[in-house]
Amino acid sequence: MEESTGRPTKKKVVVVGGGLVGALNACFFAKRGFNVEVFETREDIRQAKVVKGRSINLALSHRGRQALKQVGMEDKIVSQGIPMNSRMIHSPSGKQSAIPYGKKGQFILSVDRANLNKELLTEAETYPNTKLNFDHKLQDWSAETGQMTFARPDGSEKQINADLIVGCDGAFSAIRKQFLRRSRFNYSQTYIPHGYMELTMPPINGEFAMKPNYLHIWPRNTFMMIALPNLDKTFTCTLFMPFDEFEKITTGDEVIDFFQTYFPDAIPLIGVDALKEDYFRLPGQAMVSIKCSPYHIGDKCVIMGDAAHAVVPFYGQGMNAGFEDCIVFGEVLDQLNEDFSAVLPEYSRVRVPDDHAIADLAMYNYIEMRAHVNSKWFIFRKHVDNLLHVLMPKTIIPLYTMVTFTRTRYHEAVDRWHWQEKVINRGLLFSATGAVLGGSYLLIKNPPDISKLIIPAEKMRDRLVVLWTH
Structure with missing residues (x-):
């Protein structure tokens, strides 16, 4: 880990949200010499028996790797991922055909969300100018003064003053709620009519059930299933389908009939009993796309990651875009000598068009993945x-x-x-x-x-x- 820069500034940066982007941001700001505190509503996931939240596997690519590289984390995280060089298309007949992602040597990495989050939190804690606070729920904050109030599990409150508030608290951001009360703040939220459901494909005789260095796709025009490899030799399979199709299937036998029609080669790999059980473990989960602008209020608050631009997962860029937010904000800090009154509006000006573009591309790529790849x-x-x-x-x-x-x-x-x-x-x-x-x-x-x-x-x-x- 690189040492903090030791700059004379001792400004207080409060990061709200200890997820992927929040934890990485803590590293970025601490490395620049700011005093950093992270406040997370949930318990410390490193101590939790069950990690709550989304579990869709992540595809780490160049933008995310560049962000990790800047805080000395790239090599460690890459070593914990599995390279995927191509899409592997599964036809209804069971035929498989590969479509490379790029030139030889180019690949994306399948990484585990929870493990990545844990590693970033642990890295943030190595900086002496960083403090992590868990089980702290944001109650109120002021964009004018930077004063913040958090509720603790015992019913008490903690108040803190921040020179900069960084909202990284997800698609349903508590920080962003105050943005909605401001004039000239643009906001749109779109739920797509498709949901997702995760299934697990276990190892067979201790080895991967399918070739591991691929993102496996079963495209079926109006819906699809994908599978990403994990280090424990399992695959996480995600079924994306319209909610009304999920709701038509009400019994275990109907699950098997559905898979026999559309994903017959997956049945022996997942297992009949496991399919019947896992399908009804949770209902189809919703996916939301959020666009807004600007990303700042005055000189004291900025939002990043899903709080600013939640995207559907079909381009594999949600995390990568959030990580790149950290890089871009750092670049603007360098350009404008860390003057928050100039940095925040410039960050909004630069970043909003790009995040809106990837939100649209993610929507487009679902059509490509479920239908066009058959063409x-x-x-x-x-x-x-x-x-x-x-x-x-x-x-x-x-x-x-x-x-x-x-x-x-x-x-x-x-x-x-x-x-x-x-x-x-x-x-x-x-x-x-x-x-x-x-x-x-x-x-x-x-x-x-x-x-x-x-x-x-x-x-x-x-x-x-x-x-x-x-």
Whole structure:
């Protein structure tokens, strides 16, 4: 761990929320020499027998790794993750086909949420200028004075004054409630009509039941299941489906019939009895997308992570975007000499467009994951994009690569993606037109038997693929 900078400032930063982004922020601020206190409503998860909260596995990628690197945590966390080089698509027939995420050597990491949170809290505690407070619920706070009041389990209260309040208390943020009382604060909340349910695929003979270095996907157009590997050789399977579909299944036999129809290869891997039991353990859980702006009030309060931009999990960027918030805020602190009155509005100006962009991309990617990956045209376009990226690495960069393997600003990645789509689609159109015109010229010179000209659409597409990949 790097030492604190030892700067003369002794400003008090209070981080509300001890989750992933809150714990990482504590490290960032402590490293800069601020006095940091973290207040978390829940008990210390490192001592808890059961960790409450979401348990969807996390996919750690470049943005998140860069944030961890800045506090000396990257190597440790990477060593506790499992690399996933490709999507592994499972068809209803049981056929499997891989679609790489990027170039050779590029991968995302399956990491355990609870373990990552514990490691970050432990790291934050190593700084002598950091104090962690658990079982403290925010009661009230003032954006003008920075005074805060927290309720303790014994009924007593703790008051504290902060020079900067950093709200990292999740999608249902208590800090953000005061933002909603302010004029010119924009806020939108959208629940998608799909929920999620987690199932566990145990090891078989002490080994992974499926190939471990993949994010396994069973795309079924209007719903899907995914599976991410864990260090204990299990897979965490997550079924994403419309709530009304979840509600149609009311008995164990109906669960098995449903899986037999749509995920037959998963039944022997999860187990019939386990499926019947786990399906009814919890109902389908909701997923919410939240956008707001600005991210600050005056010079004393800023929100980050899910408190500012909760996103649905389908691009694997929720945690990564939250971690990148820490980097961006640090960059703005450097640019403006830690003057909070200038830093906070500049952070909102810079960060809001990017977080809104990844929220939209996450919504889009659900359609891609559950439906588009079944399309031969989608797979063909992936090959075209990757080929052009190899030939023109600075001109054509696949959207997924920009989002997952670089720190290209999210909104700039979207803009570039739209431009590339126009260019590539026009190129494909011109190539197809050229092929047709060339064929027409040959037909005029050498008219063939008309019956032999009838070519199934699928074969025509295959020929177009060959044309572009050779």
